[in-house]
Amino acid sequence: MGVNMLTGGMSVAHLRSPRIRYEAATTQIPVIDFGLLKQQSTVTARSAVIEDIKNACQKLGCFHVVNHGISKSVISGALEAASSFFHLPPEKKSEFESFDLKKPVRYEAALQGNNNKLRLLLKHYANPLRDWIPFWPQNPPNYRETMGAYSKEIQQVAVQLIYAILESLGLGPNYHITNLENGMQLMAVNYYPYNNTAPHKIGLHAHTDYGFITILLQTCDGLQISHNNGNTWQPVHIQPGALHVHLGDHTEVLSNGRYKGLMHRAVLGCEERISMASIHGLSMNEKVGTLKELVDEQHPKRYRESSFTDFLEFISSGNNCGGKSFIQSLRNV
Numbered sequence: 526m527g528v529n530m531l532t533g534g535m536s537v538a539h540l541r542s543p544r545i546r547y548e549a550a551t552t553q554i555p556v557i558d559f560g561l562l563k564q565q566s567t568v569t570a571r572s573a574v575i576e577d578i579k580n581a582c583q584k585l586g587c588f589h590v591v592n593h594g595i596s597k598s599v600i601s602g603a604l605e606a607a608s609s610f611f612h613l614p615p616e617k618k619s620e621f622e623s624f625d626l627k628k629p630v631r632y633e634a635a636l637q638g639n640n641n642k643l644r645l646l647l648k649h650y651a652n653p654l655r656d657w658i659p660f661w662p663q664n665p666p667n668y669r670e671t672m673g674a675y676s677k678e679i680q681q682v683a684v685q686l687i688y689a690i691l692e693s694l695g696l697g698p699n700y701h702i703t704n705l706e707n708g709m710q711l712m713a714v715n716y717y718p719y720n721n722t723a724p725h726k727i728g729l730h731a732h733t734d735y736g737f738i739t740i741l742l743q744t745c746d747g748l749q750i751s752h753n754n755g756n757t758w759q760p761v762h763i764q765p766g767a768l769h770v771h772l773g774d775h776t777e778v779l780s781n782g783r784y785k786g787l788m789h790r791a792v793l794g795c796e797e798r799i800s801m802a803s804i805h806g807l808s809m810n811e812k813v814g815t816l817k818e819l820v821d822e823q824h825p826k827r828y829r830e831s832s833f834t835d836f837l838e839f840i841s842s843g844n845n846c847g848g849k850s851f852i853q854s855l856r857n858v
C-alpha cells in the first residue's frame with residue numbers, strides 16, 4: 526500500500542538561470558528555491574526569487590517549490606496515512622460522509638456507471654491544528670499524528686509564500702496581513718483509482734480554488750491546468766520532492782486582477798493516485814477585499830469582498846452549477 530513518490534517524476538531538462546528552472550514538457554513550470562526566501566538569504570538573492578515568483582504568477586499562476594524543508598518522512602507519512610484511510614472498508618469511512626459543506630471533516634465518493642470510482646475525497650480543516658485535529662479520523666491509528674505533522678509544516682511554508690507573493694506585487698518586504706498565521710487551512714485529500722482509458726476520464730472537474738494559494742502534493746501525474754478558461758489543457762508533470770503551488774480566487778481579488786486564480790482539473794491515468802491540496806486563506810468569517818495599495822485611477826477596484834463563509838454559501842446554494850463560478854460572481858462591481 527506504500528506510495529511511491531518517485532513514480533512519474535520528470536527530470537529537469539535545462540536551466541535558464543541559476544535560480545529558475547523549466548521542465549521540458551508541454552507546460553514549463555518555474556521552480557522556486559524556498560531556501561532563498563528565508564531570512565538568512567541575502568537581499569539580492571531574495572529579490573531575485575521574488576522577481577521569479579512575480580513572473581510565474583503573472584504568466585502561469587503557478588510554480589513548483591523545492592528546498593521547502595519538509596522531510597521525506599513527513600511527506601511519505603502523510604501520504605501513507607491518506608492511502609490507508611482510502612483503503613478502509615466503506616463502512617469505516619461512511620461515518621464521515623456528509624453533504625454539509627460546513628462539517629469539520631467530510632468524506633465523499635464520486636462514482637460513475639456501475640459504482641465505478643472516479644474520486645474519493647476526504648476534506649478537513651487543519652489550522653489552527655489543535656482546534657480541528659480532534660475531529661479527524663482515528664483510523665488508521667496514525668492518521669492524526671502524520672497528517673498533523675505534514676499540515677503544520679505546510680501551513681508555515683504557505684504563510685511565507687503568501688508574503689513572498691505580496692512582495693512580488695510591489696507591497697514591500699514588511700507588508701503584514703492581520704491574522705494570516707491563524708487563517709484557514711483546508712486539506713483536500715483526494716484518491717483517484719487507476720483508469721488508463723483514452724481519452725482520460727476526468728476525476729475532478731475544472732475549477733479554481735478558493736483562498737490565496739493551494740499547495741499540492743501528488744504521487745503521480747494527473748493534474749492539468751488551463752489558461753484559456755478550459756478550452757485547452759496542459760499536464761503538470763510531478764517533480765519528485767517538489768510541491769506544486771497555484772494561485773486561488775482570493776489572490777486574484779487581493780491583487781485587483783494583476784494575478785489570476787489558476788483553472789485546473791485532475792484526470793485518471795497511469796496508476797492509483799493520491800493528491801493532497803492544502804488551501805490557504807483567511808479565517809471563516811474574515812472578508813478579503815482588494816488591497817487599497819493596488820487601486821488607483823488606472824486600476825479601479827474590480828472585485829467585491831468576500832469570506833470563506835460566503836464561498837460555502839455560494840456553492841451550497843447551487844449557484845455555481847451551469848452559472849457563474851465564485852470568482853466570476855465577485856468580478857466587476
Ligand SMILES: O=C(O)CCC(=O)C(=O)O
Binds near residue numbers: 734748
Ligand atoms: O488532484 C489534483 O491534482 C487536484 C486536486 C484539487 O484541485 C483540489 O482538491 O482542489
Ligand SMILES: [Fe+2]
Binds near residue numbers: 732733739789802
Ligand atoms: Fe483544486
